[in-house]
Amino acid sequence: MSKVVHEPERMARSLSDLTSGQVIDGALFAARHATHDIVSVDEPLNVAFDAGGMRRGTVTVCTGVAAVSTALSLVASATRQGAWLACVDAPLLSMSAAKERGVALERVVRIEVPPAASRARVLGALIEGFDVVLLSKWGCAPADVRRLVSRVRALSTVLVVLEESGVCVADAHLHTTAARWCVDSHARHRDVTLEVSGKRARPRQCTVRL
Amino acid sequence: MSSLGVSSAAVSIATRPVRTAAVVFPRWFDIAADATNPDDAPQREFEHVVRRISGMAPLVHVHAPGVALLSSRGPSRYFGGDELMARYLHDISRYQSQPHGVGVADGRCAALVAAHVAVRRGEPVIVPVGDSQSFLAPAPMSVLESCADISAETVHLLVRLGMKTCGAVVDIEERLLIDRFGDEGRRIFHLVRGADVEHLVPRVPPSDFSRRWVSDEPLPTVSMVLGGVQHDCSDIVGAMADRGVQCTRMHVAIESDHGELNQRIWHQPRGFTATGLLDRLRWQLSGWGAEAHSVAPTAGIVGVRFEPLEVRVAICTQEELWGGSRERDERAARAVTMALSVHPQVSAAVIEWTGGRSTATQFDDVDARVVDLTDSVAARQRVNEGRGVARQWSGALPRPVPATVFTSALKVQMLDQRHQPVFVTGRHELSAVPAFIVIDVPHDAKVHVVKPGTFAVATWAGPWPVEERWWDPVRRRRLARLQVVVDAAHAGGDDTVYLLCTEKREWSLVALYD
Numbered sequence: 001m002s003k004v005v006h007e008p009e010r011m012a013r014s015l016s017d018l019t020s021g022q023v024i025d026g027a028l029f030a031a032r033h034a035t036h037d038i039v040s041v042d043e044p045l046n047v048a049f050d051a052g053g054m055r056r057g058t059v060t061v062c063t064g065v066a067a068v069s070t071a072l073s074l075v076a077s078a079t080r081q082g083a084w085l086a087c088v089d090a091p092l093l094s095m096s097a098a099k100e101r102g103v104a105l106e107r108v109v110r111i112e113v114p115p116a117a118s119r120a121r122v123l124g125a126l127i128e129g130f131d132v133v134l135l136s137k138w139g140c141a142p143a144d145v146r147r148l149v150s151r152v153r154a155l156s157t158v159l160v161v162l163e164e165s166g167v168c169v170a171d172a173h174l175h176t177t178a179a180r181w182c183v184d185s186h187a188r189h190r191d192v193t194l195e196v197s198g199k200r201a202r203p204r205q206c207t208v209r210l
Numbered sequence: 211m212s213s214l215g216v217s218s219a220a221v222s223i224a225t226r227p228v229r230t231a232a233v234v235f236p237r238w239f240d241i242a243a244d245a246t247n248p249d250d251a252p253q254r255e256f257e258h259v260v261r262r263i264s265g266m267a268p269l270v271h272v273h274a275p276g277v278a279l280l281s282s283r284g285p286s287r288y289f290g291g292d293e294l295m296a297r298y299l300h301d302i303s304r305y306q307s308q309p310h311g312v313g314v315a316d317g318r319c320a321a322l323v324a325a326h327v328a329v330r331r332g333e334p335v336i337v338p339v340g341d342s343q344s345f346l347a348p349a350p351m352s353v354l355e356s357c358a359d360i361s362a363e364t365v366h367l368l369v370r371l372g373m374k375t376c377g378a379v380v381d382i383e384e385r386l387l388i389d390r391f392g393d394e395g396r397r398i399f400h401l402v403r404g405a406d407v408e409h410l411v412p413r414v415p416p417s418d419f420s421r422r423w424v425s426d427e428p429l430p431t432v433s434m435v436l437g438g439v440q441h442d443c444s445d446i447v448g449a450m451a452d453r454g455v456q457c458t459r460m461h462v463a464i465e466s467d468h469g470e471l472n473q474r475i476w477h478q479p480r481g482f483t484a485t486g487l488l489d490r491l492r493w494q495l496s497g498w499g500a501e502a503h504s505v506a507p508t509a510g511i512v513g514v515r516f517e518p519l520e521v522r523v524a525i526c527t528q529e530e531l532w533g534g535s536r537e538r539d540e541r542a543a544r545a546v547t548m549a550l551s552v553h554p555q556v557s558a559a560v561i562e563w564t565g566g567r568s569t570a571t572q573f574d575d576v577d578a579r580v581v582d583l584t585d586s587v588a589a590r591q592r593v594n595e596g597r598g599v600a601r602q603w604s605g606a607l608p609r610p611v612p613a614t615v616f617t618s619a620l621k622v623q624m625l626d627q628r629h630q631p632v633f634v635t636g637r638h639e640l641s642a643v644p645a646f647i648v649i650d651v652p653h654d655a656k657v658h659v660v661k662p663g664t665f666a667v668a669t670w671a672g673p674w675p676v677e678e679r680w681w682d683p684v685r686r687r688r689l690a691r692l693q694v695v696v697d698a699a700h701a702g703g704d705d706t707v708y709l710l711c712t713e714k715r716e717w718s719l720v721a722l723y724d
Contacts, residue, residue: 065704068613084542095573097613106589117553129545186608186671
């Protein structure tokens with residue numbers, strides 16, 4: 001039976017390697033960079049991510065009955081920590097709801113792209129300059145989508161899309177279903193089933209209160 | 211010294227603080243300490259006062275809404291002394307019985323403090339020549355923040371160190387203050403002695419920074435003028451940045467096709483940015499246009515002249531260690547500029563708090579072109595205070611608020627069990643138990659989130675009546691809001707909550723909790 005090396009033990013060992021002047025191993029390197037790479041996510045949605053938050057340079061897709069609320073909760077913590085948020089083509093998005101979910105509105109810019117404009121170029125500029133981009137729909141050619149996603153990865157931007165696209169497989173896909181509202185004097189809260197999938201997320205299903 | 215381009219004559223003149231008169235309206239000043247939106251009511255109202263003052267002295271320095279400064283040497287001679295001049299100034303700047311004060315003293319800071327004291331006394335306060343130090347000595351340390359733009363951190367630190375009044379700092383050597391606070395220390399040293407160092411012009415502004423923009427044809431609207439001048443504004447600021455300086459006072463003169471001239475001096479202690487400059491120009495233009503017929507321009511605008519009056523070495527403001535925030539702000543501002551340059555119809559907007567009971571109108575969009583995105587202080591103020599509207603509104607929606615708010619309300623029908631319309635009575639009660647809602651989405655409406663059809667109502671909350679401006683026969687509104695939970699079986703296994711609104715017996719769908 002091979003000996004299983006637990007994570008803290010392994011970390012400790014590589015740290016001692018470091019002090020003794022040996023080469024840092026990959027795990028430590030990854031562990032060091034991991035914390036800078038994560039954009040924290042507020043409760044209760046942090047359960048969807050193993051690392052406690054969204055990884056920079058990834059695409060997260062939110063769909064389902066509570067898609068907008070989910071997306072706002074995802075980006076809220078990042079904006080409070082100084083990140084700029086671009087909301088693209090979301091004229092119906094309520095800023096009061098964003099404020100309620102904890103988004104720092106002073107760093108939010110709303111962008112409207114008319115059909116006549118080159119959408120990919122506008123999105124490219126925003127992905128380059130903003131830390132977090134909230135996109136209501138892709139609305140551009142598959143080739144452009146692929147190019148934009150590679151920009152997202154290269155520039156470590158966090159992209160949250162409110163639409164599922166056949167071209168771009170999401171790193172994390174948060175689908176909300178089966179909402180149950182608790183209504184007394186007014187609609188107070190709801191319990192939704194959150195289904196997490198995606199190529200960089202461990203599939204899981206849980207119930208969260210939004 | 212000569213290498214900096216400062217003539218010794220200029221320095222010797224500048225070291226003597228300029229005799230200054232200040233007019234302060236504390237109410238406006240409190241509402242908008244830094245102008246972010248030129249359409250603000252305080253700014254428009256203050257424009258009337260500034261016009262009246264500028265009838266007495268042509269060049270009025272407008273610092274912020276509610277604060278105007280002028281050099282009092284000339285007017286004082288004309289009126290036969292500071293006392294008579296101040297009394298006259300006090301009378302002409304009266305506006306709608308708002309409390310205001312007039313102060314005359316050596317230097318800008320002492321004059322402003324005197325004006326604030328005058329607000330409480332209800333009559334002008336005149337500090338004799340050379341008495342500024344003893345006048346400022348009992349003043350609390352916070353006046354350095356409000357009247358002389360010393361940063362709040364520095365002032366708090368001085369207070370924590372036990373120096374609660376300006377007089378307490380007088381005994382400290384200049385060298386020690388500079389050691390501790392850098393350039394601010396030097397300013398504090400001069401300020402508490404009544405020598406306003408703001409007028410120690412560190413560099414005589416070279417004339418090549420002034421710009422004159424001329425239009426081929428008269429431009430009738432503010433936005434057209436701003437569009438034309440935009441390039442020159444960034445040109446001036448860019449040229450200054452290349453030389454490592456920034457402008458803190460700018461003289462802006464606007465000329466109409468009929469030769470009418472409107473000029474104003476603007477002051478920005480943190481240094482003008484291109485958008486900041488554009489912002490002030492918009493304020494000046496809309497203020498001029500909103501004037502009474504006798505002074506408003508009678509033709510379109512043909513020229514704008516910018517002349518920097520006070521230029522200083524650019525002071526880097528680094529807000530976070532490692533540059534983080536500042537760099538991010540600038541990166542975002544650049545990205546917005548780039549996105550806007552792709553197509554003229556691309557729009558970018560930042561958010562401003564406007565208050566109200568409706569979630570659709572609580573926050574308004576402000577065009578990002580005329581806002582300095584890197585100014586985080588102004589941004590926070592815009593989002594939290596906006597145009598000075600209250601934070602709490604009775605009759606606002608209970609939390610959580612809906613995440614999707616329709617910009618144009620969609621017509622719906624509310625029916626009872628027998629498919630008869632339901633309405634809200636004069637006593638704010640429902641006429642029958644709602645059973646169905648019929649949502650009819652017109653084809654041209656770009657609303658994809660709402661499915662049309664007939665849905666069974668599972669439960670509801672409300673109605674919540676809203677009566678707005680009942681005293682105004684034209685603008686009054688009487689409506690009721692209702693939260694409706696649509697049955698899970700009909701909506702594919704999910705509860706959906708809609709916010710409906712009824713006005714004049716017509717129901718409309720205003721928001722969706724998604």
